[in-house]
Structures are given as C-alpha cells and as structure tokens.
Amino acid sequence: MSVTTEIDLRATAERGAAELGPDATAGQLLAWAARTFGDRLIVASNMQDAVLVDLAYRAKRDVEILFLETGYHFAETIGTRDAVDSVYPELTIVNATAAQSVAEQDEAFGTDLFAREPDRCCALRKVAPLQDTLSRYDAWVTGVRRVEAPTRANTPLVTYDDKFGLVKINPIAAWSDEDMDRYIAEHGVLVNPLVDAGYPSIGCAPCTARPKPGEDPRAGRWAGRAKTECGLHA
Numbered sequence: 001m002s003v004t005t006e007i008d009l010r011a012t013a014e015r016g017a018a019e020l021g022p023d024a025t026a027g028q029l030l031a032w033a034a035r036t037f038g039d040r041l042i043v044a045s046n047m048q049d050a051v052l053v054d055l056a057y058r059a060k061r062d063v064e065i066l067f068l069e070t071g072y073h074f075a076e077t078i079g080t081r082d083a084v085d086s087v088y089p090e091l092t093i094v095n096a097t098a099a100q101s102v103a104e105q106d107e108a109f110g111t112d113l114f115a116r117e118p119d120r121c122c123a124l125r126k127v128a129p130l131q132d133t134l135s136r137y138d139a140w141v142t143g144v145r146r147v148e149a150p151t152r153a154n155t156p157l158v159t160y161d162d163k164f165g166l167v168k169i170n171p172i173a174a175w176s177d178e179d180m181d182r183y184i185a186e187h188g189v190l191v192n193p194l195v196d197a198g199y200p201s202i203g204c205a206p207c208t209a210r211p212k213p214g215e216d217p218r219a220g221r222w223a224g225r226a227k228t229e230c231g232l233h234a
Contacts, residue, residue, distance in 0.1 A: 009138060010160045012036065013167045017158040024157055026171035030059035033139060033169045040138035042066045042094065044130075047080040048202045050190040051183055052143040052172060053088060061090040066133060066140070069095040070125040071102040072114065072204035080192045087190060096129040114206050125204075131164060139167035145175050148201070148217065 016032055024032075033041055034056075043056040044066040056063045067081055085093050098105070105113060105124060114121040134140055146155050161168035172179075184191060194202050198210045200217035211219040 006165065009165075009167050013158055013160040016167070016169075017156065020158060022157065026055050026175070027058070029157055029169055029171035030056055030141065033141060033171075034060040034063070037137075037139040037167070039064075041141065042134070042137045042139075043141040044068075045084070045143065046202065047077050047084065048192050048195065049180070049184060050080070050084050050087070051180060052141065053084055053091070054183075054187055054189050055171065056141060057088050057091055062092070064092045064094050066094050066096060066130075068126050068129060069097045070204050071098070072125070072206055074192075074194060074202065074205045074208075076193045077202060080190060083190055094133060096133040098125045098129050100124070112206070114204065118207060134164045134166055137166060139169060140164070141169045141171060143172055144170050145180075146173055147176055 016036065020028060020032060041060070042064045043052060045053050047067060053065055056065075065084070081093065085091075100108065105121075109120070110116070113124075140161070144152055144155050146153050155170050155173040157170055157173055159168050159170075160166075175183075183189065192199075192202055199208065200211065201221055202208055203221050208221060211217065
C-alpha cells in the first residue's frame with residue numbers, strides 16, 4: 001500500500017495507533033509498518049547500536065536504513081555503520097548528507113560552526129538532509145525511547161509527524177535500558193564501541209563528551225549548553 005497525501009497519512013497513523021494499541025510490541029509495530037508502507041518505509045539509526053536495525057530486519061529483510069552522515073562522526077560510529085552493512089547484507093543503508101561538505105560549510109559560515117551556533121549546524125547537517133530524504137517516503141521508524149530525556153517522555157508508538165510530513169513509528173519507545181541490554185545480549189546485536197568506553201548517548205564527535213558518573217545519559221551532548229536536542233525529534 002502506498003499512501004501519499006497528508007490526509008491519507010494522518011488517517012493511517014490514527015488507524016494504526018488505534019489498532020495496535022499502547023501495549024504493542026516492537027515486533028508488532030514493525031510488522032505493521034512493513035506491511036502498510038512497504039518500500040515507502042525507512043528506518044533511522046544513529047549507529048549507537050543495531051537494536052532497531054535488527055528488529056526491522058526481522059520484519060523486512062530489504063529494509064532501508066537511514067544514516068545521517070554529518071561529516072563529524074566518530075570513527076567508531078562509521079565503523080559500526082559499515083559493520084551493520086556487512087552483517088545484514090540484504091538491507092540498504094541510505095546515507096543522508098548535507099548540501100555542503102564540512103569544508104564548504106567552514107568557508108561559508110566560518111570554522112567550527114558547531115561551537116558557535118550549534119543549532120544552525122544541526123539544522124544544516126542533520127535537519128535539512130533528513131527533511132530531503134524523508135520527502136521520498138511515507139513513514140519512518142526511529143529508536144527514540146521515553147527514558148532517554150524529559151523531552152521524550154511522552155513519545156507515542158505511532159503518530160503523524162507534522163514536522164516532516166509523514167507517519168512516524170517509535171517501536172522501542174517504551175523500552176527501558178534493561179530491555180535494550182537484554183535484547184543486545186540475547187541476539188548478539190552490534191554495539192558501537194564508544195558505549196563501553198563510557199558514552200551512553202553518541203552524536204557528532206565535537207559535540208559529544210563522556211558524562212560524569214551519576215549524570216544524565218544525555219549530559220554529554222552539547223555539554224555546558226542548554227541545548228538537549230538536535231531538532232530531529234523535538
């Protein structure tokens with residue numbers, strides 16, 4: 001089934017949320033998404049781990065995986081992306097890139113825009129490329145979880161994404177950290193080496209620090225700033 005108008009997409013999201021209910025499992029949500037949207041579905045992954053990739057692969061072997069290639073990633077994150085591509089040979093990784101390279105952005109806005117205007121840098125290197133990529137799909141799947149931050153506490157399982165104009169499915173929204181660890185252990189899922197090195201939330205290298213003991217897991221993102229989101233989910 002291919003749905004393309006906003007009215008259709010909103011209706012599909014509402015119907016899916018009602019039919020699946022608030023207690024739907026990740027497997028049920030992804031099976032519904034694959035069945036409903038087919039090749040008009042894409043799954044976003046920041047390559048912190050491959051839990052969402054593994055779940056989606058079980059629902060749709062040739063699933064497309066969206067990776068925002070900002071040009072500022074840790075080498076370990078790029079390595080995890082490449083490992084995912086190798087371990088799950090039937091899927092396709094869609095690398096979304098900004099209109100400008102990092103060098104071109106530096107020339108246009110000055111070196112290290114991320115340090116001076118992080119919101120603008122995120123808009124250029126994350127939000128705009130995501131908007132462009134998602135315009136070719138009817139639905140996207142994210143790994144957002146409610147426990148990650150107060151801004152994500154009310155994340156629905158299925159909704160219409162007003163910001164990007166398509167259906168948004170969050171199959172592991174209700175998962176705890178223990179649920180994630182259990183799935184990783186039971187299925188031997190790939191994990192970014194930086195997680196074991198003390199980075200519980202991984203973004204671009206210049207804007208990600210190792211949180212201090214006892215700090216919120218996302219405290220290392222844009223450390224020292226009020227900024228807590230890059231603009232993709234809030």
